Amino acid sequence: MxxxxxxxxxxxxxxxxxxxxxxxxxxxxxxxxxxxxxxxxxxxxxxxxxxxxxxxxxxxxxxxxxxxxxxxxxxxxxxxxxxxxxxxxxxxxxxxxxxxxxxxxxxxxxxxxxxxxxxxxxxxxxxxxxxxxxxxxxxxxxxxxxxxxxxxxxxxxxxxxxxxxxxxxxxxPPQSNEYARLMKEKLRLERLADRGGWGPAVPAEAVKPGQSGAAVTALRDRLVAMGFLDRSATQVYDENMLHAVQRFQLAHGLTPDGVAGPGTLAEINVPVQERLKSLIVAMERERWINMPLGERHILVNLTDFHARIIDDGAVSFETRVVIGKNTGDRRSPEFSDEMDHMVINPTWHVPRSIAVGEYLPKMKRNPNAVSHLRLYNSRGQQVSRGAVNFAAYNASNFPFSIKQPPSQSNALGLVKFMFPNKYNIYLHDTPAKDLFGREVRAYSHGCVRVQKPFELAYELLSKQETDPKRAFHSILDTGRETRVNLEEVVPVHIIYRTAFTQAKGPVQYRRDVYGRDGRIWDALDKAGVSLRAVQG
Incomplete structure (x- = not known):
């Protein structure tokens, strides 16, 4: 050709x-x-x-x-x-x-x-x-x-x-630095694959510091080939290898403990062609957003479980997030919109799917279940639980809306960040802080829970308040639900990248948590996209 x-x-x-x-x-x-x-x-x-x-x-x-x-x-x-x-x-x-x-x-x-x-x-x-x-x-x-x-x-x-x-x-093609770096890495890995890739896979389920043997040698050689370890003749899983494993883990969204356990080895043993597929899919995805993203914008990468504010191409703020659970209709969708306000001390308006799917069955068994939630009729009037025969209702005829008033234990936490959209997706605080410590953070009903919501609020308000922290807390301390408009809207892009780059450092790879990139690759393959080098 x-x-x-x-x-x-x-x-x-x-x-x-x-x-x-x-x-x-x-x-x-x-x-x-x-x-x-x-x-x-x-x-x-x-x-x-x-x-x-x-x-x-x-x-x-x-x-x-x-x-x-x-x-x-x-x-x-x-x-x-x-x-x-x-x-x-x-x-x-x-x-x-x-x-x-x-x-x-x-x-x-x-x-x-x-x-x-x-x-x-x-x-x-x-x-x-x-x-x-x-x-x-x-x-x-x-x-x-x-x-x-x-x-x-x-x-x-x-x-x-x-x-x-x-x-x-x-x-x-996209003129973004991201696209250029993805393409450069794709070409590099193709050349590497022509030379045999990263070498033999590590023949073990786990390898720990201090060990020696064939698995350690294979791990050493693979880390060298991947660029995480300088050339070495060591036969022992020593401190240098531990640090190399940590660097690999950080580049793959893994807990950087330096131990090559089953999860880490599964990623280390991923062959070159699979990483090439991720890069090609990421380039296709970058073409889907080939438009100005905004001088300041928020980027939520679902596979990376992070949200970042990007100012003039550089990350100015980042936080861990929890995304939708990989089941049913709870997976977080991908789209772009504009954040125009936040709500401090928010009321949680329970989505009807959750109200009738999760809470109605509980209230049928016990009318006082989920007592932190309140019922309202179609006129917006609060209804006493004692006046309701829950057994008479089902998912199609349940006539009440359910709300949780502002509080420390509110499901939305103490602040939510709104970019109004027909999918009813937004970023918000959460009382369930323990989930942020997990490696895979897919637990929500679809919205994006933020680990550092106050800091995100300060950063967003910094463009319009001389003392954003004080301004935020003066409203928070009232305990009343309050809408705060952003004087300049901020584009929000919810993306899904199993391969993405940084200005400096190794290309980042993540697991295909929803299987979407696998489906995209299959569609590209059907359209005629092929790997020019497919060795391991």
Whole structure:
């Protein structure tokens, strides 16, 4: 494929395009031009955007010609096809060989007109794939609610003919540092895989400091190959290996105890091709958010169980979070929205699914169960438990709403952070602080619980209060539910990355807690994405 993509523009220039020039300059040139344009019109007719473009262009070609501009466009297109696999795109989808065959076999102006449109069709497909991804997220997983910033297809063609062709293609992929670093790591791991990967897997379920033997040697060699340990001839799990294991654990979201237990070894033994899949999926995901994220924005990475405030590309605040449990409808969705206020001393309005699914059965068994919760009728009036025959109700006819008033034990804690959305997802405090100490933190009903909610509030208020901590606590101390508007809204992006990067340090990998990245890879594989190196 690289050889074809490199040679094709010149081959075309010396054969089919010279042929076209001969047609246009020879006997009946006007008739040949008419035939070419008619073929373009017919071939483009089935695609509304292509038809509109060529109609506006009077059915003149932008590819099939011997002008410098046409040649530059052809070269840029085939260079972009050649680089498709670098971006984790399905190169076969753009069929460079098929395009070459059309051009080389052209024997008439009509043939060349059809080839002209074929080039534009591939151009449109490649441009959109490179800019906003191959897949439609919601078709892969219902919980990926992301609105991809698709551009009008016609705009690709109109902008292309007005631009430097090579510069146009360079500007299509995400221009983020994240995308550039993911791509760099992908290319690095492909080269590593060609040389045999990270070597043999560690043949043990666990390896502890002080041990020696074949498993320790395999662990040592694998850590060296991965870049977590300097070259060493040690046969013993010594202090240097312990620190290397800790570095590996930190880069994989594991508890950094320095012990290569079952969980750590499972991650150490993940082969190169699996990490390559994570990188390719992450690049596709980055294309789905190929838009300005905001000079200040909040990034919640579900697989990493962390939320971060990003200011001008740098992390200015971070906190651990708890996400939705991996069951039923409790998985946290992925989407973007804008945080515009926080509620201090919030009331918990129990979602109906929880009210009838969890609390109604308890109150049927014991009317005084979950006594910290209050019942309200449709007019907003509080209802006494003693006046209700809970046995008469089920999930479909239960007429009450359930609320928990502000308190230290409120399920939302003492503050919630709102970015109003139809999924009823937000960030909030929680009284269940012990869960933040766990390695895997997927326990909520879908919302995102924050370990350091007060500090998050201070940081958000710092843009509008001279003393944000004092301002926050002056409201908190009243005990009354209070809405505090943010003077500048903050974009919130809830993402899911099993591979992501840092400005410095190793690429980070996380477990596929909901299995979403596995489904994305399967969809990419079905679309034609492949691994260029698949050794262990």
């Amino acid at each position: 690289p050889m074809i993509a490199t040679v094709l523009p010149r081959a075309v220039l010396l054969s089919s395009l010279i042929f076209l020039g001969q047609l246009l300059l020879g006997t009946g040139a006007q008739a040949q031009v008419t035939a070419f344009k008619q073929a373009v019109a017919e071939a483009a007719a089935k695609d509304r955007d292509l038809a509109a473009f060529y109609q506006d262009n009077e059915f003149t070609g932008i590819w099939i010609g011997d002008s410098a501009a046409d040649k530059a466009r052809r070269v840029a297109l085939f260079d972009a096809i050649r680089s498709a696999e670098d971006h984790g795109l399905p190169a076969a989808r753009y069929d460079a060989e098929g395009l070459m065959a059309k051009l080389k076999s052209a024997r008439s102006a009509r043939d060349l007109g059809k080839a002209e449109v074929a080039l534009s069709q591939v151009f449109l497909r490649l441009s959109r794939d490179m800019q906003t991804g191959v897949l439609v997220p919601g078709q892969v997983d219902d919980d990926i609610k992301r609105q991809v910033p698709y551009r009008e297809r016609l705009s690709y063609l109109t902008n292309f003919v007005q631009s430097s062709p090579q510069a146009f293609f360079r500007a299509l």
